[in-house]
Every structure is written in structure tokens, then in C-alpha cells.
Amino acid sequence: MLGEFALWIALLIGIWGAAAGFTGGRTGRADLQRSARNAVFALAVTLLIAVFALEWLLFARDFNVQYVAAETSRNLPIFYTWSALYAGQQGSLLFWATVLSIFGSLAMLLTAPRHRVYLPYVSAVVCLVAIFFLTVMLGAANPFARLPYTPPDGNGMNPQLQNPGMVFHPPMLYLGYISITIPFAFAVAALLSRRLDVDWLVAIRKWTILSWLFLSIGICLGMWWAYVELGWGGYWAWDPVENASFLPWLVMTAFLHSVMIQEKRGMLKKWNLGLILAAWVLSIFGTFITRSGVIQSVHSFTQSPVGSYFSVFLIGSVILLTILYVTRLPLLRTEAYLESLVSREATFLFNNLMLVGIAVTVFTLTVFPILSEAFTGNKIQMKPPAFDLVNVPLGLALLALTGIGPLIAWRRASIPNLKRQFAVPVAAGVLAAAGVLLLGMRQVWPVITISLASFVLGTVAQEFVRGVRARHRQYGEIYPLAFFRLIARNRRRYGGYVVHTGIVMLFVAFTGMAFKIETEASLKPGQSVSLRSPYGWTYTFKHLGVSQYDALNRQVTAGTVIVSRDGKTVGTMVPEKRQHVDSFGRPTFEPSTAVAIRSDLEEDLYVVLGGVVGGTETAVYRFTINPLVWWVWYGGLVVALGGVIVMWPGGTVGSNRVATGYAAKLAAETKVTGA
């Protein structure tokens, strides 16, 4: 009752906030501007009350509430009772709206005084987006809807969601999606107020990095969850929901690179604004894909009838934004021109081409069933081979540009400069390629990947070595101190290099999947099977037996396998089959698998218990050796670390530069109008 009441109040507050924000921004009335700002705070408070009410119902196991009955059961562990808030459709919409209102409040509080001119419109946009989510909740997906009866127990949470990764992965992705709304709101504010100089970019810088960081962490956690929970032995399958999270990440990454050109040279204003608007549209598209079930996905537990709401909102938003964007194009003229094809600006543009090219590919292939049905009447699904056909070469080109970009000077690079910059990284790349070829690697893509990865690492290492040496020479600092201060004094640049290092680690880790080895076996107790690792050693998996026992909310059937490497025992692995049950012991879902994984830096041993033969202890297993998987998670950590360094407050020389706009353009850059 309290929760639903809070939703209605929040809707009214949102409507008022949007109206006051737009009117206050347009007329300049200070009272309306203040009121719009306060409306965002009030929205956050009322939505937090609704969240508190829903959590209360979840923990109280009030099964008369439809959402509680659908997502929990009496025997659901407390850990997952908390995450039940966003495990289902209705709760996740409430989570979305609440976090948006909190981010909106933070934007109101943390925006520097010189950028507050945008805030009335920002509050209006935040309120508008919140109104949409509240309308969906109150119209089609009410988290507080009640059943005509009270079941004795709930259905329980989907077993695939009962995984620690799923406690953190969805909120991280949502935080990424939702935080894009703040830079988007500033972009719309800049368009509406016609203040399209560099100020709005400065205002959103931290927000863009924050949302990129959340998306990066969310995507990596999603990969981890897919790997440990789904049991197919991989971490990325170009599933529509995975793609939906990848799309805004690609566009945000493109923006984070191209915005540097606008900050330094006053170029690409139209492009950057377009990227921010596109990133937001894609974040809503991502939520739409996840929530609507319009495209077949392994995330089928989220399907529901809210798709029509999202469709209308998406189409309406795209039309309005296009009109707004087109009408402001005359105000978005460039202030300088690119001087040479061999310049950092040009490499950034090609970097953008690759990122947006991959985004266009992923988007097209993801919605291909809809497109093909619209044009031909037949649904054609494009699967991983089609995605790989385009994305592997484009991804490798992008990897090459990751190394080339930092080596080329701004404006124009000279031949001597290029020779000096490229010598070490190119040598690193060539040596790495020669090394892996000598070691016997013959697969084309892995060899190219490892060579390019070494080239990029050579670039990063060279940048760090030169910077540290310069500080050592100039200030007499010892090398470790010089290294620390080098990063601390220019966090954006060197944090970016840390991100590049993480990306390199990810690319190298992806090559490991080319060497994946697997086999199936049905083993009686005492029998064993051997697999030869790509590194040359042999693993033997010996089946000891099958045990059955009850856990809190499941009945477990576990196989025990002793693993040895070249005859030396390295450990025991216990994959499980789990039959989840409610508090009365009644099965709630189909039996699920819990994979046993043994990881080290070289490879993962991945064992799945498929089941048993004829009700005996003869177990059917799938044994897989997945090389380099740990480097995916380490790479993700390094990317996140780089992101944190970039957005850590203070210390960035660049912020001082941008705070003054690009007024300090070089004399040769003549202001040109009419572009």
C-alpha cells in the first residue's frame, strides 16, 4: 500500500519537475528552477520509500504480493532476497527509476556553479525519463500488485540467478545504463539552451567516465556469470542481451576518445553530441531488449508485456531528439580543421569508425530477426559466426589503433617523429609474432592478435618509460616516485594507458578460446579420462563417485573427480546437479548444473556433471580445458582500475585546459564559419 502510494506520488512529482524544469529553463524564472531541482530530490525520496517498501515485503515473504511470490520462496537465502529487488521485471524497473532519481540528485548537488545554467533542463529530462518508468510500473508492471489469494510458498528465484555474480552484475549494468541519462540530460540541456560550447562537455566528463566504468564492470561480471553459471564453457555468445549492454559501451568508448578532439581543437561537435544521444537511446534499447523478450535470448526469465511501452518511448524519443539535433546543427560548426591524415586526430577518427562500425554490426545483427521478418516475412537469426565475420577483423583493427593513436602527434606527425615513436612498439609486435610462430602456433587470428597486443603493450611501456625518465631527469625523483607522480599528475592520459593494457589482456585472453579442448565421458566409479592440454601436459580426470544431499533450498547430486596433471594429483573437483525445491520440498524449476572450475593463469579446467546413467553412480561428464580464461577477469580488473584512475578527482592537467575551453588554440588555427 505504502509502496504503490509512493509510486503515484513520485509520478506527480515527476510531472511537476518536468514542467517546472522546462518552463524554468525557458523563461529563466528562478523559483521554477529551484522547484524543478527540489522535485528531483523529492522524486529520489519517494522512490526510495517504494524500494524500502518492496524490500520489506520481500523479506517478510508476503506472498500475497505477486512479485514476492514470483521471485522468492521461504527457503531463499537472505543474500538473494536482497537481489530479488531487481531479479524480476517490476522490481528492476523500480530499481531503474530510483537510481536515476539518485543520480539526478547527485547531479543537482555536485555540478559546479558555472555549469548550473543547464540544471533546469537536466532536472526536466531526468523527471521525464522517470515519468516513463513510473508509467510502465503503474500501467503494466506494478511491483506491488496483489494476488486474489495467498499461496503458502513462493515460486523461488530462478536458479540461474542464484549466483553471487548475479547479485552484482545486473545493478552494475543498470548503473551504467542509468548514469548515461545524466550526460544525455546535459546534452539535451545544451541543445535546448543553445549553449553548445565546450562547457557542457566539462560538466559531463566525470559522468561519462562513470557510466563507461559501470558498463565495463557490468559486462565483465556478466561474462563471469555466464561462464560459471550457464555451463556451456564460454563467456560470450553474442546473445541479444549481451549485445544490448555492449552497444552503449562501444558508443561511450568512441565518445571518450573523440571528445578529446573537441576539447583540444574545437572539432567534431556534431559527432560528439550525436554519440551521447545515441548512447542514451541504446541504453534504453538495451533495457527494452532485456525486458521485452522481443528477440529470443537466454535471458528469457525477463520477458514480459512492457515491450510496447518501450517501443513507443524509444520511437518518440528518437523522433524528438532528431528534430532537436537537426534544428541546432547551425550552432555546431567546427572551429578548426584537421591538418593531416597522419595525426592523432585522424587516428581517433578511425578509432571511432571501428567502434561505431562494430556497434552498427552488432545492432544490425541483433535486430536482424525483426528486420528480416519485416522485409521478407521470415525470421532469420544471425548467430556467432556472422558476428565474428565482421567483428573479429574490426576488433583487431581497433586493437592496432589503440597502439597507433598515442604514438602519433596532434595536428601533424613528421617522418622522423614517426620513426622514433614506432621503432620499439613495432619491434615488440614483430618479435612476438616470430616467437609464437617458432613455438608452433599456426592459427592466423591468434598470431595476429598476439603480435598486435605486443605492439600496443610496447606503446604503453614506451609512454611510461619516457614519462618516468623525463620526471627523473627534470625533478630528480627516484623512478618509483616518478612513476607514481606521472600517473597522479595526468590521470586521464596514464589512466587511459592502464585501460589500454586491460583491453590488451582481454584480447589475448580471447585468443585462448581458439585452443579450447573438450570431451564427454560416462565414467563408472574408478574410471578416468585423459585430456591433453594445449601447453603439452596431460590431465587425467578420475571419477570417484556420486553423492546426494540436501542444501538450504535445493537437493544436490554431486560427482567427485580427482584431477592429476602428468600423474601428479592437483586437486578434487565437484560439479553438481541441483534440483531446487520450495520449503515443502516440491521441485520449483528444472534441475540445473553447477560447474566445477579449477583456474590458474594458464588455463581453466571446467567440469560439468550432465547426469547419471540408469540411476547409478555412472556419471556423464563434460571435461573442458579453456586456456587463458583468468586473463579475461584480470583484464577486466585492469580496465576498471584504469577507469578509476581516470575519474579520480583532481590532478588532471587536462581539466585545467578544458576549463578554459579551447581558447588557447594555436595561432595557425583560424576560426572558420560556415562549415
Added chain:
Amino acid sequence: MNRRSFVLTAAGAAGAALALDRTALLGAQTPARAAQAPADSLPDGGAAGQLADPDRAGRPLEPITAKDNDAWIQGIEKRLQCTCGCGLDVYTCRTTDFSCTYSPAYHRQVLALAAAGMNADEIVAEFVSEYGESILMSPPRRGFALVGYYGPWLAVGLAAVGLVLALRRWSGRAARTAPASTPALPAPTSDELELVRRELQRFES
């Protein structure tokens, strides 16, 4: 009893209790093995014991044969899509989702067609004739599917050409708007260098 024998006795009792506790724990966790212990046949695998509740272990499975691990058979199954809704290929589905009944049936069909002497393409063609093209993991490269395979390449290629042309135009414009000549700068004096160093230091601090 002296102090030494007391300590030894206590340690022995504690060890025995722990061992008993461990046995009890294992027993509690492995009722099937405890109940069927005589039938276990380590180390070489003879008759396997019956599980206490086989239904908990999911759908009963058939023993794996050499054909199931045949790379040629797996290669065919990786070209076919399971229709259970998982979106995976037949091989991955049958070795992942052990509750699926579609992928094992497709697997048996592949084995039967292979035993009848068909080659890989003929087996795939047989599946297409029976289930339609939606059974394929990669739709044939014809008709509207060409848009999916080559459309992105075409778009990126055209964008790359456009970008190069635009860059050339922009760089030409920049050259036209640049000053005709830039006077050569004299080499900095040591005082000037020191001034720059101090300014940089002040700027970074």
C-alpha cells in the same frame, strides 16, 4: 596419570572424535555412497551403485560412446541450431542443457544419417529439408541474409572511404587557411628554459 599421558590421551580422543565426526559428515553428505558402498568398485570401475534418488539428478542419460566425441559428428552438430529456444547449436546444447530433449534427438538423427553413409553436407541438407532453413546456425548466404553478412562490411567500408575523403578535404582547407609562412623561432636561452621549468612546476603542483 601424569601431565604428559593426560595430554597424549586427550589428543588421541580429540583425534578420534574428529575422525568420527568427519566420517559422520561424509556419511551425511553422501548417503548414496554410504548405502551402496559394497557396489563401488574403485579403482577400475565395475558395477556402479544405485543412487538413493535418481530423479534428483535430472533426466536419465545414455552412456557416452566414441561417436558422441567424434569431431566430425560434432562439426556437423555445430552447424545445426537446437530448436528448444536456447539459441545454441545442437552440440553445445546437448552437452550443456541436459534437460533439453530436442538436442539429443537431433544428435541421434545425425548419428543415424552418418551411419547411412551420408557426408556432412548431405546430413545438413537432410535437416534443412526436414526442418527448414531455421535449423541452420548460419543462414545460407543468399537473399536477405546477404544484408546481415555483408551489409555491415559495406557500411563500414563506405564510411571509411567517406572518412578518408573528408579528412583530405579538411586537411586541404586547413592548409589554405594557415598563415603563408611561420617565422623560425630563435633557440631558447637558459633563462627562458628555467622560466618554463618553474612555470611547469607551479602548474603541476
